Amino acid sequence: MKKIDLSVLLIVLFSVFPFSIKAQNxxxxxxxxxxxxxxxQYYEPDDKIGADTIPEKFLMNAFGNIIYxxxxxxxxxxxxxxxxxLEGFDKRLEGNGIPYRFASYKKDKFEITVGNFYDQFGSxxxxxxxxxxxxxxxxxxxxxxxxxxxxxxxxxxxxxGKQRYFWDKSPGIVRGADADFFLNDIFKKWQExxxxxxxxxxxxxxxxxxxxxxxxxxxxxxxxxAGRFNISHGKVNFSGEYAYKINDPDQINNFIYKNGxxxxxxxxxxxxxxxxxxxxxxxxxxxxxxxxLENSYALDVNFLPPLTKQHTYSMAAMYPxxxxxxxxxxxxxxxxxxxxxxxxxxxxxxTTIAVNFSVVNSINKQKINDTIPIDEYGTLGYxxxxxxxxxxxxFEDFNIEITKxxxxxxxxxxxxxxIIYNIDVVEGHPGEEMVHANIGILDLTYKFTPKKSxxxxxxxxxxxxxxxxxxxxxxxxxxAPKWFFSVMDQYNYGNPDNNKQLHYYTISxxxxxxxxxxxxxxxxxxxxxICVGGVCREVPAxxxxxxxxxxxx
Amino acid sequence: MMKKLTLIILCLMIVVISxxxxxTKKYAKIPSVDIKTVDGESFNTSEISNDGKPIIxxxxxLWCKPCIREMTAIADVYEDWVDETxxxxxxISIDDARSSAKVLxxxxxxxxxxEFLLDPNGDFKRAMNVNMIPHTFLLNGKGEIVWQHTxxxxxxxxxLYELVQKVTKGEDINE
Numbered sequence: 001m002k003k004i005d006l007s008v009l010l011i012v013l014f015s016v017f018p019f020s021i022k023a024q025n026x027x028x029x030x031x032x033x034x035x036x037x038x039x040x041q042y043y044e045p046d047d048k049i050g051a052d053t054i055p056e057k058f059l060m061n062a063f064g065n066i067i068y069x070x071x072x073x074x075x076x077x078x079x080x081x082x083x084x085x086l087e088g089f090d091k092r093l094e095g096n097g098i099p100y101r102f103a104s105y106k107k108d109k110f111e112i113t114v115g116n117f118y119d120q121f122g123s124x125x126x127x128x129x130x131x132x133x134x135x136x137x138x139x140x141x142x143x144x145x146x147x148x149x150x151x152x153x154x155x156x157x158x159x160x161g162k163q164r165y166f167w168d169k170s171p172g173i174v175r176g177a178d179a180d181f182f183l184n185d186i187f188k189k190w191q192e193x194x195x196x197x198x199x200x201x202x203x204x205x206x207x208x209x210x211x212x213x214x215x216x217x218x219x220x221x222x223x224x225x226a227g228r229f230n231i232s233h234g235k236v237n238f239s240g241e242y243a244y245k246i247n248d249p250d251q252i253n254n255f256i257y258k259n260g261x262x263x264x265x266x267x268x269x270x271x272x273x274x275x276x277x278x279x280x281x282x283x284x285x286x287x288x289x290x291x292x293l294e295n296s297y298a299l300d301v302n303f304l305p306p307l308t309k310q311h312t313y314s315m316a317a318m319y320p321x322x323x324x325x326x327x328x329x330x331x332x333x334x335x336x337x338x339x340x341x342x343x344x345x346x347x348x349x350x351t352t353i354a355v356n357f358s359v360v361n362s363i364n365k366q367k368i369n370d371t372i373p374i375d376e377y378g379t380l381g382y383x384x385x386x387x388x389x390x391x392x393x394x395f396e397d398f399n400i401e402i403t404k405x406x407x408x409x410x411x412x413x414x415x416x417x418x419i420i421y422n423i424d425v426v427e428g429h430p431g432e433e434m435v436h437a438n439i440g441i442l443d444l445t446y447k448f449t450p451k452k453s454x455x456x457x458x459x460x461x462x463x464x465x466x467x468x469x470x471x472x473x474x475x476x477x478x479x480a481p482k483w484f485f486s487v488m489d490q491y492n493y494g495n496p497d498n499n500k501q502l503h504y505y506t507i508s509x510x511x512x513x514x515x516x517x518x519x520x521x522x523x524x525x526x527x528x529x530i531c532v533g534g535v536c537r538e539v540p541a542x543x544x545x546x547x548x549x550x551x552x553x
Numbered sequence: 554m555m556k557k558l559t560l561i562i563l564c565l566m567i568v569v570i571s572x573x574x575x576x577t578k579k580y581a582k583i584p585s586v587d588i589k590t591v592d593g594e595s596f597n598t599s600e601i602s603n604d605g606k607p608i609i610x611x612x613x614x615l616w617c618k619p620c621i622r623e624m625t626a627i628a629d630v631y632e633d634w635v636d637e638t639x640x641x642x643x644x645i646s647i648d649d650a651r652s653s654a655k656v657l658x659x660x661x662x663x664x665x666x667x668e669f670l671l672d673p674n675g676d677f678k679r680a681m682n683v684n685m686i687p688h689t690f691l692l693n694g695k696g697e698i699v700w701q702h703t704x705x706x707x708x709x710x711x712x713l714y715e716l717v718q719k720v721t722k723g724e725d726i727n728e
Binding site for chain 1: 658
């Protein structure tokens with residue numbers, strides 16, 4: 001009995017329950033929906049780009065989600081398959097099975113979930129469980145979650161469980177509680193006020209048994225606290241969150257006993273046609289995991305968002321930034337302005353200009369005394385002046401993007417970016433030079449008929465460091481809403497090594513009907529980093545045929 | 554042994570599911586999920602409504618280029634759509650804490666006039682079984698999901714609007 005997995009029990013519940021109790025009623029009101037996706041690739045060896053020979057030749061990642069809802073009751077599971085994981089995905093994903101299943105019941109002010117769940121407290125600085133299929137990230141908690149809303153404007157949440165670790169679970173137990181108050185709903189006097197205020201607070205504790213091998217006096221329960229606010233008044237919005245974590249020696253911080261801190265502040269002003277934003281953040285020793293020995297992206301209890309713009313054009317995404325959990329200070333500013341329609345500068349359809357700037361530096365770190373070096377194993381690590389910027393630049397990005405509809409037939413997006421990228425710190429390539437890159441992008445769309453259009457992307461990246469200059473070119477023909485065909489080439493013509501001045505060409509085609517999509521592409525993929533949200537993964541170079549099928553129902 | 558049992562039960566379940574599907578051939582409604590408004594207030598998705606007129610729900614993010622193209626294309630004609638059919642578009646941003654605070658100033662800066670909501674941890678996205686974005690749903694006046702589509706190509710908004718018009722007239726769009 002002990003061996004029977006919860007998933008099996010749930011499935012039994014699924015199938016037997018409807019028959020046993022008022023079978024007809026249960027089925028009548030119920031709905032089943034889901035989605036699935038298959039990503040498969042056939043690999044060809046390619047010595048030139050350094051693509052490894054894949055002994056399996058063919059690799060596949062796939063999942064299927066099935067959710068059953070009936071009134072207040074919801075249950076579901078996700079089957080996943082990595083046989084074997086696609087290149088660039090964590091090898092620990094290898095296998096297939098049901099890593100995610102849950103049942104939940106929701107009535108008025110009360111909600112309970114058993115099994116796996118995702119959630120986040122505030123902006124996630126001390127707790128965020130989420131999934132990102134394209135990166136192979138899933139740190140769902142397997143346990144119990146309760147949510148209660150006793151009065152309008154008040155929500156309490158409690159979570160308890162262990163995190164998913166590929167096909168296993170975290171050694172640590174994650175416990176947490178969160179409270180959220182929307183003051184305008186709570187106080188009668190405030191209801192009509194233009195100023196809207198939300199405040200919240202959360203507490204998380206991770207328990208992990210002692211590890212005698214480390215020969216350290218370890219905290220077995222690592223607690224973290226966070227408080228947040230959001231004030232909006234008409235066109236102005238101001239929000240922030242501060243988090244504090246007690247000493248938590250782990251692999252990421254080299255087992256130092258310093259406490260951790262994180263601060264995130266954002267202010268924005270916006271009206272129709274103009275939006276301005278300014279954000280600052282400071283992260284100090286905030287890696288928080290449900291296994292102190294884990295040194296990859298897995299088993300993160302919290303989420304530290306990078307405050308930089310996420311780029312998607314291939315050349316702009318060449319040097320993406322990832323948060324440095326051991327310490328960073330940064331700011332971001334953005335202005336989006338639309339020159340009105342039918343004005344001299346705006347033209348017939350108006351023109352949108354977006355300017356974005358971000359910079360991230362190290363934090364100030366000082367020795368705790370004369371004899372102990374900074375970050376020394378088993379010590380307090382370092383002292384840090386909260387308001388002082390560190391000397392090392394991690395990242396800087398200035399970019400401007402102009403979007404303009406020229407006529408009924410032509411649309412244009414033009415951008416320029418200037419990026420400074422500390423490849424040594426961000427990618428962990430010690431000794432490599434700081435990359436300074438200038439990037440220009442032109443994206444032109446021409447409509448032949450209302451539903452047939454051709455899009456051209458031309459991108460150029462100039463840098464004296466790393467792999468030198470690149471050029472990228474893409475043509476995409478679409479017949480709305482079903483078909484797309486594209487050809488693309490990325491050419492590393494400026495590589496200092498003549499033998500590596502290679503073309504990375506790809507041809508692709510896809511067909512979409514409603515929420516069903518099938519796409520095929522053939523060609524070379526360059527080695528690089530892909531990021532979604534705040535997380536990135538390295539993708540090795542590969543060559544071959546890729547098939548993607550996805551469907552929602 | 555355990556594996557076999559699981560397999561048998563799975564098969565059984567599929568039978569149950571397909572059986573129940575057949576019997577109840579009606580449209581799904583929006584699941585009730587707590588997400589946020591752009592002002593940071595909590596918002597339950599079951600409150601998405603439009604006085605008996607059609608609703609478009611579109612999942613998007615600031616980092617998704619095709620999503621931005623879709624939003625821009627619809628923005629050009631949205632006023633006409635609203636005048637003619639009373640349709641309302643709810644744009645659900647799945648931007649996480651990295652960029653969710655940028656949603657409000659960006660959409661205002663671009664001058665888009667949809668109803669904006671934030672789903673920073675993808676809870677609503679998961680409940681709606683969205684794989685990739687952009688993913689667009691069309692709801693009839695009764696709040697039933699009558700159509701959905703993933704991806705965007707220039708001109709796709711024309712098909713969407715044809716469907717909105719049909720739904721407004723009360724026509725069944727699933728032949």
